[in-house]
Amino acid sequence: MSTDITKLSVTETVAAVAAGDISKANLHATWLDRARLDDLNALSWVADRVKLGGEDGPLGGVPLGVKDLFCTEGVPSQSGSKILEGYLPPYTATVVEALTEAGAPLIAKTHQDEFAMGSSNENCAFGPVLNPWDRGRVPGGSSGGSAAAVAAGLVPWALGTDTGGSIRQPAALCGVVGLKPTYGSVSRYGMIAFASSLDQAGPITRTVADAGLLYSQMTGKDPRDATSVEHPDSVEPVVPMDLTGVRLGVPEELTGEGVEPGVREAFEATLDLARSLGATVAPCPLPHAPHALSAYYLIAPAECSSNLARLDGVRFGLRVDPDEGLDGMYGATRAAGFGREVRRRIMLGTYALSSGYYDAYYGRAQRVRTLISQDFDTAFEDFDAIVTPTSPSVAFELGSKTADPLSMYLSDFCTVPMSLAGIPAISIPNGLSDGLPVGFQIAGPAFSENRILGIAAALEDGLKFDGSPAWIA
Amino acid sequence: MIELEPVIGLEIHVQLATRTKMFCGCEPVFGEDPNTRTCPVCLGLPGALPVINERAVDFGLRLGLALGCELADRSIFHRKNYFYADLPKGYQISQFDEPLCSGGFLDGVRIHRVHLEEDAAKLVHSSASGRIQGADSSVVDFNRGGTPLAEIVTEPDIGSAAQAREWLSLLRTTVKSLGISDVSMEEGSLRCDANISLRPVGETTLGTKTELKNMNSFRFVEKGIEAEIERQRELIQSGGTVVQETLHFDPRSGSLTALRSKEEAHDYRYFPEPDLLPVAVGPEMIKAAQDSLPELPAARASRYEDDFGLTAELAQRLAFNGDLGDLFEATAAIRGAGSDAKLVATWVNGEVSSRVEEGSDQTVEPEALAELLGLLEDDKITTAAARGILDTVIEQGGSPAALVESQGLEKVGGGDELSAAVDAAIASDPEAAAKVAAGEQKALGPLVGLVMKATQGRADGGEVRALIISKLAGS
Numbered sequence: 001m002s003t004d005i006t007k008l009s010v011t012e013t014v015a016a017v018a019a020g021d022i023s024k025a026n027l028h029a030t031w032l033d034r035a036r037l038d039d040l041n042a043l044s045w046v047a048d049r050v051k052l053g054g055e056d057g058p059l060g061g062v063p064l065g066v067k068d069l070f071c072t073e074g075v076p077s078q079s080g081s082k083i084l085e086g087y088l089p090p091y092t093a094t095v096v097e098a099l100t101e102a103g104a105p106l107i108a109k110t111h112q113d114e115f116a117m118g119s120s121n122e123n124c125a126f127g128p129v130l131n132p133w134d135r136g137r138v139p140g141g142s143s144g145g146s147a148a149a150v151a152a153g154l155v156p157w158a159l160g161t162d163t164g165g166s167i168r169q170p171a172a173l174c175g176v177v178g179l180k181p182t183y184g185s186v187s188r189y190g191m192i193a194f195a196s197s198l199d200q201a202g203p204i205t206r207t208v209a210d211a212g213l214l215y216s217q218m219t220g221k222d223p224r225d226a227t228s229v230e231h232p233d234s235v236e237p238v239v240p241m242d243l244t245g246v247r248l249g250v251p252e253e254l255t256g257e258g259v260e261p262g263v264r265e266a267f268e269a270t271l272d273l274a275r276s277l278g279a280t281v282a283p284c285p286l287p288h289a290p291h292a293l294s295a296y297y298l299i300a301p302a303e304c305s306s307n308l309a310r311l312d313g314v315r316f317g318l319r320v321d322p323d324e325g326l327d328g329m330y331g332a333t334r335a336a337g338f339g340r341e342v343r344r345r346i347m348l349g350t351y352a353l354s355s356g357y358y359d360a361y362y363g364r365a366q367r368v369r370t371l372i373s374q375d376f377d378t379a380f381e382d383f384d385a386i387v388t389p390t391s392p393s394v395a396f397e398l399g400s401k402t403a404d405p406l407s408m409y410l411s412d413f414c415t416v417p418m419s420l421a422g423i424p425a426i427s428i429p430n431g432l433s434d435g436l437p438v439g440f441q442i443a444g445p446a447f448s449e450n451r452i453l454g455i456a457a458a459l460e461d462g463l464k465f466d467g468s469p470a471w472i473a
Numbered sequence: 474m475i476e477l478e479p480v481i482g483l484e485i486h487v488q489l490a491t492r493t494k495m496f497c498g499c500e501p502v503f504g505e506d507p508n509t510r511t512c513p514v515c516l517g518l519p520g521a522l523p524v525i526n527e528r529a530v531d532f533g534l535r536l537g538l539a540l541g542c543e544l545a546d547r548s549i550f551h552r553k554n555y556f557y558a559d560l561p562k563g564y565q566i567s568q569f570d571e572p573l574c575s576g577g578f579l580d581g582v583r584i585h586r587v588h589l590e591e592d593a594a595k596l597v598h599s600s601a602s603g604r605i606q607g608a609d610s611s612v613v614d615f616n617r618g619g620t621p622l623a624e625i626v627t628e629p630d631i632g633s634a635a636q637a638r639e640w641l642s643l644l645r646t647t648v649k650s651l652g653i654s655d656v657s658m659e660e661g662s663l664r665c666d667a668n669i670s671l672r673p674v675g676e677t678t679l680g681t682k683t684e685l686k687n688m689n690s691f692r693f694v695e696k697g698i699e700a701e702i703e704r705q706r707e708l709i710q711s712g713g714t715v716v717q718e719t720l721h722f723d724p725r726s727g728s729l730t731a732l733r734s735k736e737e738a739h740d741y742r743y744f745p746e747p748d749l750l751p752v753a754v755g756p757e758m759i760k761a762a763q764d765s766l767p768e769l770p771a772a773r774a775s776r777y778e779d780d781f782g783l784t785a786e787l788a789q790r791l792a793f794n795g796d797l798g799d800l801f802e803a804t805a806a807i808r809g810a811g812s813d814a815k816l817v818a819t820w821v822n823g824e825v826s827s828r829v830e831e832g833s834d835q836t837v838e839p840e841a842l843a844e845l846l847g848l849l850e851d852d853k854i855t856t857a858a859a860r861g862i863l864d865t866v867i868e869q870g871g872s873p874a875a876l877v878e879s880q881g882l883e884k885v886g887g888g889d890e891l892s893a894a895v896d897a898a899i900a901s902d903p904e905a906a907a908k909v910a911a912g913e914q915k916a917l918g919p920l921v922g923l924v925m926k927a928t929q930g931r932a933d934g935g936e937v938r939a940l941i942i943s944k945l946a947g948s
């Protein structure tokens with residue numbers, strides 16, 4: 001009787017492939033069968049067969065789920081939007097190409113909130129993704145399809161993107177691991193942009209070691225992305241860190257009001273675990289963090305209002321032409337192609353950049369962003385990492401927040417400050433509240449991925465979180 | 474009536490002749506099949522990102538140095554947001570409040586700034602006029618989209634249409650000497666817009682300006698500005714007021730039409746391009762640009778004064794118009810050290826420049842000009858004949874000596890042919906001959922004219938006059 005491949009972590013699978021215990025053909029057939037079980041609307045596309053890339057790459061041929069917004073040549077890349085329905089890009093995103101080369105070929109694309117705008121996946125033009133822990137609830141967003149697919153065992157691991165929490169929050173709500181890397185450490189070339197100065201690709205996986213393994217093959221300066229940089233460290237295989245003397249900071253600003261009791265309980269329990277493993281835990285001020293959400297909801301819409309201007313019906317995607325000239329075509333195409341939330345943010349961003357308002361809105365938001373970065377710089381003089389709950393709540397019911405965008409925006413309250421500062425942060429599952437997963441966030445200084453992965457792995461060992469209830473039978 | 478003076482500022486776009494486009498690896502080539510020089514970046518496909526062409530930055534720095542600008546050690550690209558079919562991303566990557574170069578000066582005109590940006594794609598409209606008005610459909614060719622442009626903005630220091638043309642010509646020469654652009658107005662690698670206003674002489678505040686676009690030759694720059702100055706002058710003097718608007722100059726009719734004001738009402742929502750880092754210009758980049766600077770027109774003019782003994786004015790006329798300067802130097806070199814360089818200079822500046830449109834390929838080769846001036850200097854042909862030969866050579870090419878030979882254009886002098894022609898003229902107008910014989914110099918004209926006609930301009934006027942007088946004095 002051979003091993004049940006699907007029950008292994010990717011790290012274990014890679015070792016088994018290397019040892020010759022699992023054939024790649026078997027590996028791919030097994031996972032294709034799993035992907036075809038999707039009843040969560042998590043996957044937007046499944047491969048007919050897995051095409052081999054880098055045969056002997058370090059990722060062992062373990063196939064990868066990829067968020068819809070990564071351009072993949074000849075494979076629908078729609079960013080969750082009707083305006084790009086069926087769009088087949090002529091090229092593949094750098095990071096997807098790199099991972100294929102490293103031995104993680106594409107097996108499926110995953111659904112997301114339209115243009116990565118949302119925290120529940122209800123803004124997906126192709127229907128909401130369901131949370132495998134409770135199909136009446138959201139998986140979080142915007143990388144909800146990737147998080148749900150990994151949690152339900154439809155794919156062994158997946159790529160997401162994080163702009164204000166879009167990897168970490170769905171990872172938390174689905175009980176999986178999500179890493180938002182340092183801004184610039186992973187190429188954005190070929191990622192359909194939401195907010196350029198914030199977007200960053202990262203892994204969504206079942207274990208911390210898997211996140212480290214995938215991330216180790218994602219980094220690097222890409223000549224096609226001017227904002228990408230070489231990671232100063234090589235990303236090492238994850239080893240649980242000895243937490244003795246490790247200083248964890250708890251910002252009151254992100255852990256007080258608004259955090260659900262069940263989430264708070266799990267958070268406190270994890271802090272106790274950290275102390276028991278030798279870490280010190282102390283309050284750590286981030287005085288400007290409460291303004292992060294306001295700044296984020298100016299900067300991100302401003303950038304998206306410009307980034308989405310190319311969706312104009314001229315060269316690709318949807319075109320609606322009522323024969324009222326060029327402006328008529330623009331208006332009709334964009335009205336028909338964009339969903340409510342996208343239109344709302346385009347309008348917000350257009351307003352924030354308008355002459356006469358620029359300084360009061362966009363300019364001021366950028367100054368707040370600088371102050372938040374400085375808060376983190378100061379904090380990291382005294383702390384090795386900053387910890388918070390990932391999301392103030394567990395997965396909420398479908399439809400419960402769609403009428404109230406502001407309460408939806410609060411889902412990213414704990415994750416947005418790190419995005420604005422461009423620093424890495426990881427979410428790991430740290431327990432259940434009423435049977436639903438809770439996430440624990442660990443953030444470190446820029447390029448400290450090895451450190452936060454090590455801390456996360458140490459806590460993961462102690463937490464012994466069981467994700468199996470989410471598994472699709 | 475109040476005397477009004479024009480105040481003119483220019484905005485010039487220069488396409489930089491880099492191997493690849495401003496933000497991608499495509500090679501911009503003029504005249505290729507439509508949409509064959511494109512990639513995800515210059516088509517603005519989802520997910521594609523720009524990367525700054527370092528060569529374009531280097532070219533921008535050279536331009537800044539040549540124009541005496543201050544080079545920013547840090548400059549920023551912004552997004553200029555507006556929707557148009559020739560703008561694939563819905564924004565143009567340009568520079569806003571931190572340009573690559575600022576300040577500067579060229580021949581009496583202050584430079585406000587020089588910045589880098591990407592060119593738009595080319596729209597081809599189906600209407601008869603080629604303009605969007607009245608077109609059923611339009612197609613877009615993205616080959617040109619993303620080509621690097623340097624935009625040069627002057628202060629409003631220009632006082633006439635003629636000065637604008639001359640200054641633009643100097644700028645073209647300067648840019649051409651830097652080797653950073655083809656600077657062809659015909660092919661659109663040099664484009665000029667003008668901001669024009671009038672004010673009472675003596676005033677220092679500026680009047681309301683209009684922007685004049687689409688002047689695609691040096692001649693049209695002058696004609697267009699002249700037409701707009703006249704339009705504003707008439708408007709103001711008849712009690713009207715100038716409205717700030719953009720005008721399109723139609724070179725065929727010479728008319729000015731206002732673009733719809735809707736096309737004007739743009740809020741470009743500039744913000745720093747988040748896909749690019751600020752451009753950091755280090756000392757080594759500046760040094761490289763400095764080392765690459767060629768002889769600039771002002772230096773060239775003083776060399777012409779020193780080496781060829783030209784007057785300051787003539788030297789400048791040639792040096793500031795690079796084509797003329799090149800032709801002058803090449804022709805003088807062929808003719809050699811012992812020859813008269815001033816004759817070459819005078820001919821290039823006068824006869825050649827009045828016949829050849831700046832930047833045009835239809836011109837005279839230095840070899841042909843040297844041969845022509847040799848014939849003139851050796852007294853083999855008359856000046857009138859030389860002018861005719863120059864016309865032919867510019868139109869059809871060929872060797873001046875061969876033309877003289879085949880068409881029998883040698884100067885007629887001294888011999889029997891001229892003497893016979895003079896005799897015939899005297900015989901055919903005895904009335905004039907009698908007057909000349911009576912000492913009435915004015916009557917010489919018709920007789921000389923008859924001789925010239927008979928010899929097809931191959932005779933020297935002075936010699937003809939002398940011969941007529943001597944013949945009549947002896948009668």
Ligand SMILES: [Zn+2]
Nearest residue numbers: 497499512515
């Ligand atoms: Zn290109």
